Amino acid sequence: MQQIASVQILRALAALLVAYGHAVYEAGRIAGLKGGQFSAPGQYLSAVGVDLFFAISGFVMVLSSLRLYGAGDGRWQFLKRRLARIVPIYWLVTAIFLLGQALTGAAARDTVFSAGEILKSLLFIPFERADLKLIQPVYSLGWTLNYEMFFYLLFALLMAATAAATVGRVALTLIAVVIAGLVLNPTWPPLQFWSHPIVLEFVLGMGIGLLFLKGVRLSPLLGAGLALAGAMAFLAFNRDGFLPTDGWRLLAAGVPMALVLAGCALGFPGAGAARGGPLVQLGDASYALYLFHPMAIRALGLVALGKGLIGGWGLVLAALLASAAVSVMIHRLFERPLTRWLQGGR
Secondary structure, eight states: OOOOOHHHHHHHHHHHHHHHHHHHHHHHHHHHHTTOOOEEEHHHHHHTHHHEEEEEEEHHHHTTTTTTTTTTTTTHHHHHHHHHHHHHHHHHHHHHHHHHHHHHHHHHSOOOOOHHHHHHHHHOOOOOTTTTTSBBOGGGGGGGHHHHHHHHHHHHTTTTTTTHHHHHHHHHHHHHHHHHHHHOOOSHHHHHHHSGGGGHHHHHHHHHHHHTTTOOOHHHHHHHHHHHHHHHHHHHTTTSSSOOSSSSSSIIHHHHHHHHHHHHHHHSSSTTTTTHHHHHHHHHHHHHHHHHHHHHHHHHHHHHHHHHHOOOOHHHHHHHHHHHHHHHHHHHHHHHHHHHHTOOOO
């Protein structure tokens, strides 16, 4: 699939949004340790980057699988490509996190993970952490990947001869899982986790992907208006500055972000129109940016605490720039060549 510049830019913005919230938190933590305080607008709304990611994921899966629908080994090829894309860098960041805990003694201060919990994390099996009382893996940011891998597995298992049939099967299955969760109120962590209405954000993205394949296009003016309407709806739904954690999140964040995606993808569908631009390149590295930004931010936080060179907005800006630089480096030197090799050079 040829890249769509506007979607790549959205991927970069989604990752930067998540990083922004963590950078502001770190700046506030450092300020508090120094006897001051720091806050910034939108800190807790920045998690909407995850909702945007989920919609984009549904969109991209529909388009990137065009040669696989109806193919004899289509299901396996899809899973192989997804596993090659997701697993190595996630396992790497989890290993670095665990090593860092061991070297700094953080494991003794915070929590000690069992071998079973580490294995479940690496295999994307949701479980409830004893320390947080939340369903999260060892490396907390991996909670989104537990949703992604569930979506990928369903997509592969239900892949049909056409994109429309595949989307229909996956959409109906996810809707059924969500309804089952609402009716049964399960306590088993995997079903409790996977039945959250947030999984329907993948369905919204797949729907936009189908529209794109059918040739639906918007004028740039209408596309920009639709994206702006989505952003304004998001702000209106979340005026208190916090994203809901229950099913309301689908309406308060998922639907508005789907509108943003639809406006950009259908209104600015040019493939590679801004190829080589900084945000497009960062979009390529958005997965690395999502996973590794906490480490870059914490490293700069230690510098700010020990040396006092940066703080407040300076720390936030420096953290975002450092996170972007580190992620692009990891993407080019590790993620991209390894993924291509594992995918057979495709």
